Amino acid sequence: MDYARSGSVLLVINDHLCNIDKLNVLRDSVALEKLSERDKKHLWHPLTQHKTHPEMLGITKAQGALLYDEDGKEYVDGISSWYTCMYGHCNPFILESVMEQMQSLDQVVFSGFTHEPAVRLSEELVKILPKNQQKLFFSDNGSTATEVGIKMALQYHFNKGQKRNVLLAFEEGFHGDTFGAMSVSGLSVYNGPFEDFFIEVERIPVPTPENIDFILAQLKKRLKNNNLAGFIYEPLVQGAAAMKMHDAEGLERILALLKSNGVLLIADEVMTGFGKTGKNFASEYLETQPDIMCLSKALTAGLIPMGLTTCTEEVYMAFYSDEKAKGLFHGHTYTANPLACAAALAALELLQTDAIQQNIKDISEWHNAFDEEIRNHPQVANTRQLGVIYALDLNVQMERYGNLRDKLFKHFMDQGVFLRPLGNTIYILAPYVTTKFQMERIYGAIRSVVGLV
């Protein structure tokens, strides 16, 4: 019914009561069936082969570093629900900021209009972004953030009349699941059906002290043909490649060489951004700064999806013209949604508090101590750490783990710890607000895997 036009409060109340009754009846009828069962009827989950993995766990509540399932069992969220809710689930400060914003402006078209949360967010973000990042383009998620970055790089050269149409990327990078983002990601068996439709991409290995001279020599040869438009990279930590880390020195030399040859640098900091590496952005470990940056995930603290692509004044100016078609004609319906901007503003404020900065230092130290203890264990092949990101590879000779990844996952969940192993890699990327006690639960679960307890 149309409440606004009914004019009768009583009617509204009656109707409301009636709806509540209906809801209760509905609830009773499904009460016996668990979420995990009801789920199977209509839902199709991401990154899932439903035939071999039919079971989804119903989660009903989250608070701080904890998740609760429909049976009331508690789990430490050891990966911050894919690196988003770094300030804790249902963080009251962030919830309040968004609730306040939603009383005044919920959503408005961002083409032709602007609003306070977006303007203020741009002002606050440029204060902590690398100095050369001056223009901000909003979208909806990490994939669209990189998609926009790729389009910016390609059109930048197009607008300047340069025939640069090939992108460069790292072999095992991950940049998202839309077409452009998939194209620049490392080749994966999952992308097979789409490979014929990809944009043109060439790949280089991540730098090591051993291969860096070879990479640079190959690149110098390759650069004689100046058709490279841009280089997209996850600086220092490749998330989806199982938190693989490479050294800043080698990356710096690659970036400097490409930059001096007019190849636009696109730093995909969707995962590494906002403090996880111990600095606000991983790019701060490098001297050569990106021309374009892609952000998402922790940007909005896990509350509302949002993507952001930032760029230099120089990139922006290649689109600034009397010719309409030189503009960036890309847009999403929810671009710069005011609620998402409010969440991002609150998150940014939290990130810069002494308390969160101290949390980041504490977690880094705890990881350090844990690493000392575990890295020489025979079941541990190698370990790595940067900021609050910690990863270890298990020695895969451990025959008893047949279907290793699934067994590890179950083992951790049984112990009330949510970790998402990638192959033989176990990694931790828990919220900044994780307590020592909660982190100990994560360490304890890992100790038990390698047989330390």
Ligand SMILES: *Cc1c(COP(=O)(O)O)cnc(C)c1O
């Ligand atoms: C997660 C991720 C993406 C994709 O973000 P979505 O929001 O999942 O589309 C892109 N790049 C990196 C480095 C990521 O970690």
